[in-house]
Amino acid sequence: AQSVTQPDIHITVSEGASLELRCNYSYGATPYLFWYVQSPGQGLQLLLKYFSGDTLVQGIKGFEAEFKRSQSSFNLRKPSVHWSDAAEYFCAVGPSLGSGTYKYIFGTGTRLKVLA
Amino acid sequence: EPEVTQTPSHQVTQMGQEVILRCVPISNHLYFYWYRQILGQKVEFLVSFYNNEISEKSEIFDDQFSVERPDGSNFTLKIRSTKLEDSAMYFCASRMDGVNTEAFFGQGTRLTVV
Numbered sequence: 001a002q003s004v005t006q007p008d009i010h011i012t013v014s015e016g017a018s019l020e021l022r023c024n025y026s027y028g029a030t031p032y033l034f035w036y037v038q039s040p041g042q043g044l045q046l047l048l049k050y051f052s053g054d055t056l057v058q059g060i061k062g063f064e065a066e067f068k069r070s071q072s073s074f075n076l077r078k079p080s081v082h083w084s085d086a087a088e089y090f091c092a093v094g095p096s097l098g099s100g101t102y103k104y105i106f107g108t109g110t111r112l113k114v115l116a
Numbered sequence: 117e118p119e120v121t122q123t124p125s126h127q128v129t130q131m132g133q134e135v136i137l138r139c140v141p142i143s144n145h146l147y148f149y150w151y152r153q154i155l156g157q158k159v160e161f162l163v164s165f166y167n168n169e170i171s172e173k174s175e176i177f178d179d180q181f182s183v184e185r186p187d188g189s190n191f192t193l194k195i196r197s198t199k200l201e202d203s204a205m206y207f208c209a210s211r212m213d214g215v216n217t218e219a220f221f222g223q224g225t226r227l228t229v230v
Contacts, residue, residue: 034218043207043223044159051216090159094218102147102172104209104219106159 002027002099004091006107013081014115021076021110023091032094033074034104035065039087047089050074061085086114118142120222122208128228129198137193137225139208148191149209149219150183152176159207165191198229 005024013019025031032051036044048059055067065076074091091107121140129135141148150162163173165183182194191210195202205226209219 032216036221044209044221046218046220049218092159102164102166103149103161103174105161106151108158 002093002101002105004093004105004107006091006110008110009108010111010113012113012115015083016080019078019081021089023074023076023107024072025074025093026072027093029096029099032096033067034092034094035059035063035076036090036092037087038090044090081114083114083116086112120208120210120220122222122225124225125223126226128230131200131229132197135195135198135227137206137227139191139222140189141191141208141210142220144212145210146213147211148185150193151207151209152204153207154204200229203227203229
């Protein structure tokens with residue numbers, strides 16, 4: 001069965017420090033991978049997506065993610081975190097050709113706290 | 117930029133009452149979804165809808181739930197007889213046809229059942 005795992009429930013970093021949020025997936029077909037961000041009380045905003053091609057993808061707000069098939073990972077990174085990045089981050093895998101599903105599957109989320 | 121809009125943003129209802137959550141997907145999108153997020157928990161898939169019928173549903177989506185696209189623009193989720201455990205944030209999403217597409221989510225409706 002398809003699944004997405006985010007091993008870190010909470011992460012705290014200092015403003016200006018680098019950030020890496022981990023995501024591992026289990027998916028039979030070629031995965032289509034996403035990172036969404038959710039600020040408190042808000043909806044889900046797409047940060048970036050990976051469908052194919054270059055395994056390092058750039059997103060909004062200075063985020064990037066690297067797809068590593070050998071590790072079944074799609075980790076999110078940012079070189080220098082801003083206080084406004086404090087939010088919950090969700091990794092998701094989307095429907096792909098041959099997957100037999102229409103749904104997007106979300107990880108449990110990682111809550112990011114940024115210290116001033 | 118086109119967006120998915122949901123109304124109301126917050127709804128309080130008494131246990132046993134029926135509620136209808138409304139969504140206006142992005143106009144050229146063909147797949148529609150409802151997800152829910154119980155406070156502090158993960159985002160859970162409820163149902164997907166394509167070509168005027170349910171294409172997939174989760175075990176959460178039992179007979180108490182139904183979806184409808186009553187006209188060319190709205191997409192609704194009805195909960196027939198709400199329970200306390202239905203309290204959650206409900207997100208509507210839509211996407212274009214094809215597999216290389218991302219889902220766009222609305223801001224959510226917070227449903228509180230008292």
